[in-house]
Amino acid sequence: MSPSHPIWNELFVHFELAYQEYSMQAIGCELIIKSSLYRMIIPILRGYQRETCLNKDLGKSLAHYKRLKPAIDFIESCYDQKIYTDTLGALVNMSPFHFTRFFKKVTGITPTLFINRYRVEMAKRLLIQQDLTITQIAERTGFCNVNYFDKVFKEMNGFTPLELRKQFTEG
16 A cells, blocks of 8 residues: 555554554553554455445446447437437337436436437537538437527537537637
């Protein structure tokens, strides 16, 4: 363990105390040394426990993401079309209700928000790279109308699609 480790200082204090007691050999030094050893073992065990729990949680999260992968792949390949939660749920063998709950539990956001974020990211690319109108970009990224596209885009970015385009054409 290196001095940069988060529990180094705590261990060092107890090690120094144990060493001083051993050097002085005063009455009860064995008890203080034993106490110092216990005080060093506890943070090590707790750190190990946190790492073990983190690895278990990571494995569980990975399994959840693998379960959602067919739905996420579908979103990424069909973002330009209308996407329904019953379609996504069917891809992972869940009802629309359970799919929505599971998706939010795993990703932290609803499927609709995930879809809209993906669509907006794709729209940003089109706004910067191509000479399509904003209406055409809204249609190509799966937004049913340009006003809704404009509203969602601004909520997510703090600026409109037109403002983004102007920023890149002027700069």
